[in-house]
Amino acid sequence: MEQLRRSLVIAKKNIRIYYSKGPVVIFGFITPFFLFLSFYIGRNAPAEALITGLLGITTFFTATSIGPAIVPWEAMAKTLERLISSPISIWAIFLGDAFSSFLFGFTFSLIPLTIGGFIGAEISNPLILVFAITLASFCFASFSILLSAYPPTNSPATIMMQSSMIKFTLIFISGIFIPIKELPPWGQSVSLISPLTYFVDLAKYSIQGSSHYPIALDFVALIAFTLIFFVIAVKLHERTIQKRL
Secondary structure (H helix, E strand, C coil): HHHHHHHHHHHHHHHHHHHHCHHHHHHHHHHHHHHHHHHHHHCCHHHHHHHHHHHHHHHHHHCCHHHHHHHHHHCCCCHHHHHHCCCCCHHHHHHHHHHHHHHHHHHCCCCHHHHHHHHCCCCCCCCHHHHHHHHHHHHHHHHHHCCCCCCCCCHHHHHHHHHHHHHHHHHHCCCCCCHHHCHHHHHHHHHHHCCCHHHHHHHHHHHCCCCCHHHHHHHHHHHHHHHHHHHHHHHHHHHHHHHHH
C-alpha cells in the first residue's frame, strides 16, 4: 500500500512536469488530430464512424505520448539516479509513470466524445464505452512504458521518433481507417497483435452498435496486453536503467 502511495506521488510529479512539454503536446494531440483530418475530410461517412476513428486515434496517441519520454528526460536532467535511490520499488516508479500517462489519455478521450455530441453522434452503449476507454488508456499507458525501455538512451528525441514509428504502424492495422473485415487475410492476422484493434472494436460496438469480435474477447485481450506490457517493461527497465546513469 505504501508503494502504491509513492506511485501516486510519482504520477503527480509527472503531471506537473511533462504535460506541458512540447513533444508531448505535438505527438500526443496535434499529430493524431491532423492525421484524422487528412483521412476523413471529404469522406461521406456517418458521424458515428467519424467519432469512432477520432476516439481511437486520440486515446491511443495521448495515452502513449508521455511514457516513452519520462525516463530519457529524467536521465538527461540527472534526476534518475536520485529517483531510483529513493525508498521506492522500480515497479512502483513505472506504475506512477503509467498512471500519469493513463490520466492524460483518459482526459483527452473526452474531446472526441464532446465533438460527437455536437455533430449528432449517438452512443448506444455508454457504460461499455467508459469501461473500454478506461481499460484501453491504461493498456496504452503500459505500452508507452515499454516503448521507453530499449534502447537505453538518454535522448528523448530518439525515443519519441522510435515510438512514433511503432505507433503509426499500429494505427494502420487496427481497423481505424480500413475496417478489419476489409483487410486481406494476412492483414486480419497481423491486426490481432495490436491492442488498438480491440479498443476500436469496442468503440464501434459502443457507438455504432456492431463489432468484429465478441466484446468479451476485446476486454480480455486488453487486460492481457496491459499485464504483458507492464511486466515486460519493468523487467527491461530493471536491466537497462543502470546504463542511463
